[in-house]
Amino acid sequence: MNLDVRLPIGLMFTIIGVALTGFGLVSDRAIYERSLGINVNLWWGLVLLAFGVSMLALATRAERRRRAVPENTTE
Amino acid sequence: MLLAELHPAEARSAAGASLSIPLSPRSPESVQLINLGAIDYAILVVYFAFVIGIGWALRRYVKSSEDFFLSGRSIPAWIASLAFISANLGAQEVIGMGASGAKYGMMTSHFYWVGAIPAMVFVGVFMMPFYYGSRARSVPEYLKLRFDEKTRGFNAISFAVMTVFSSGISMYALAKLLELLIGWSFHASILVSAIIVLAYIFMGGLTSAIYNEVLQFFLIVLGFLPLVLLGLKDVGGWAGLKEKLIPVATNAGYEASAWSSSWQHLDSSASNPMGVEWFGMAMGLGFVLSFGYWCTDFLVVQRAMAANSMTAARRTPLLAAFPKMLFPVLVILPGMIAIAVHTNSGGTLLPVGADGVPNYNLAVPAMLAHYLPSGLLGLGLTALMASFMSGMAGNVTAFNTVWTYDIYQSYIRPGQTDRHYLRMGHVATVVGIALSVLAAYATTRFNNIMDMLQLVFAFVNAPLFATFLLGMFWRRTTGHGAFFGLLTGTVAAMIHHGLTIPRGSLAGIKGGFLGPILHTYPSEMAQNFWTAIFAWTSCFLATIVISMITTRQKSDEELKGLVYSLTPRQPDAQLAWYKRPATLGVVVLGLTLALNVIFW
Numbered sequence: 001m002n003l004d005v006r007l008p009i010g011l012m013f014t015i016i017g018v019a020l021t022g023f024g025l026v027s028d029r030a031i032y033e034r035s036l037g038i039n040v041n042l043w044w045g046l047v048l049l050a051f052g053v054s055m056l057a058l059a060t061r062a063e064r065r066r067r068a069v070p071e072n073t074t075e
Numbered sequence: 076m077l078l079a080e081l082h083p084a085e086a087r088s089a090a091g092a093s094l095s096i097p098l099s100p101r102s103p104e105s106v107q108l109i110n111l112g113a114i115d116y117a118i119l120v121v122y123f124a125f126v127i128g129i130g131w132a133l134r135r136y137v138k139s140s141e142d143f144f145l146s147g148r149s150i151p152a153w154i155a156s157l158a159f160i161s162a163n164l165g166a167q168e169v170i171g172m173g174a175s176g177a178k179y180g181m182m183t184s185h186f187y188w189v190g191a192i193p194a195m196v197f198v199g200v201f202m203m204p205f206y207y208g209s210r211a212r213s214v215p216e217y218l219k220l221r222f223d224e225k226t227r228g229f230n231a232i233s234f235a236v237m238t239v240f241s242s243g244i245s246m247y248a249l250a251k252l253l254e255l256l257i258g259w260s261f262h263a264s265i266l267v268s269a270i271i272v273l274a275y276i277f278m279g280g281l282t283s284a285i286y287n288e289v290l291q292f293f294l295i296v297l298g299f300l301p302l303v304l305l306g307l308k309d310v311g312g313w314a315g316l317k318e319k320l321i322p323v324a325t326n327a328g329y330e331a332s333a334w335s336s337s338w339q340h341l342d343s344s345a346s347n348p349m350g351v352e353w354f355g356m357a358m359g360l361g362f363v364l365s366f367g368y369w370c371t372d373f374l375v376v377q378r379a380m381a382a383n384s385m386t387a388a389r390r391t392p393l394l395a396a397f398p399k400m401l402f403p404v405l406v407i408l409p410g411m412i413a414i415a416v417h418t419n420s421g422g423t424l425l426p427v428g429a430d431g432v433p434n435y436n437l438a439v440p441a442m443l444a445h446y447l448p449s450g451l452l453g454l455g456l457t458a459l460m461a462s463f464m465s466g467m468a469g470n471v472t473a474f475n476t477v478w479t480y481d482i483y484q485s486y487i488r489p490g491q492t493d494r495h496y497l498r499m500g501h502v503a504t505v506v507g508i509a510l511s512v513l514a515a516y517a518t519t520r521f522n523n524i525m526d527m528l529q530l531v532f533a534f535v536n537a538p539l540f541a542t543f544l545l546g547m548f549w550r551r552t553t554g555h556g557a558f559f560g561l562l563t564g565t566v567a568a569m570i571h572h573g574l575t576i577p578r579g580s581l582a583g584i585k586g587g588f589l590g591p592i593l594h595t596y597p598s599e600m601a602q603n604f605w606t607a608i609f610a611w612t613s614c615f616l617a618t619i620v621i622s623m624i625t626t627r628q629k630s631d632e633e634l635k636g637l638v639y640s641l642t643p644r645q646p647d648a649q650l651a652w653y654k655r656p657a658t659l660g661v662v663v664l665g666l667t668l669a670l671n672v673i674f675w
Contacts, residue, residue, distance in 0.1 A: 041450035
């Protein structure tokens, strides 16, 4: 297809990951009482960030390959 | 009635499945469980922006009706397979499976490990060659090619009406839930979700729905996973959970392991909370209802039809089976944890009704509120919205295709240009969503009419798989056989439902409306399963008998590519072994068997 679906997915999770990680860093520790004392925003934010970045990496790698190889040879 | 009764594999077939959930905002049990902060709204807004953005980015690729309705048959297998899961993963599945996990425990896994997975393997290995190979653009169109116009018409019209009401009812359920939990306006919830889904389907058609379903898939997994992990950590892992589920089972009068095992207590319907025994479960749910849904429902089959090759189309449900197999962890486990924590904390987690029964429908929302702080709470809520939207988009894209190709092009205005039908697709998208909104409002006012409609759909759908099975594997099946067999099955379902009743129910919508009650089932679920078994068997036998006494209208030549014995085998041998559908199917079934044994 013409749009690599991994691009928007990667972008969205990167943004949400950054937002959650940032919020985890500045938020009041008291709110983590319910999550068993774990700063879940920070840790899960990092997980989402890693996921988002790897999706972006896969999309850019595929894009680079498409450019390197002439038309109609993709699978 | 429990939302769980609306699991998609059952939703369309479960007699009496309804959403008359006790969620009225003014009821005394109404509790605002969730308070959202700025970060939570921010996440929700980012998600909205991306789903609309995907539609926007794809709008210029929609040039023909085939692009709009079938993604130009250009979707790679992995994308189609994630969409295949997502389209069926509505909010009812997330909320309902959680509710079911709380109410019935581990037995809920049968919806996956006995129901969905074997059916997905069957559709991928055996049925997809006919759907994809015939170049039919929809499931009703396949029926037209294989049988005749009346069979197609019957299926197309009942399907179109059903999808509109399904999406309307789920819209109603979600809006009610959000009103109850967060205090959002019912009207605003309906309007906003309708407009967003409309926007992205209108611009990008099926491709946009599918791309968004992939995004929604990841969001649902990554949004609910932290909840599961925290819950499991809290109860002390699977071993701790099993222990904490013992009082849940013994309090209800069952054996200690009733909530933590899937098969052990299926020997008789009296020994498990679901009220079913192994045969009714395996035949009714496993065979009739699940195969009926996964193999014939255009909503899911459409995702595979959009794949970019025959092999990709066949691999779509097979690849989808791998993540699907693990979904019980994501959707059932939270409910089981909820009831364990609820019981062990002296009944404080879930809101309890006047009759002392906890509100199971709130199991997942209550878990979200219990474990997730602001931030992840927004992510969890966004995941819930995502599941709702993917389910709704699935209904809408299936509706606009069936309406345009099977009703409008076939009966109203045949022979127009492709541009004309593309425009009709856009119109049908708007109208389909408008009708869903109307259905959502109708649900708030006439609950009984909705219950009745769902019952009728259940009767129409229960026998459908018999028709497909005979049509695809027995070339002698005739159009008359298929059509009148379907009618017979539908009537049989109605008669069975009318003569039986679940224990403790009044005659009426729950059954027994024909007067004499010949049998009382221990639960609604048992009654549903047996209604399906009766309907399927009657349709199967009637189709055979009628086919024998009527003459075949289609020659062998016309049936090429539509019937198993007249279709050339798929040349799978040239594929790498791990890409062959049959190999994948065996691997999937082996893993599923292992899961059944582990959680026996």
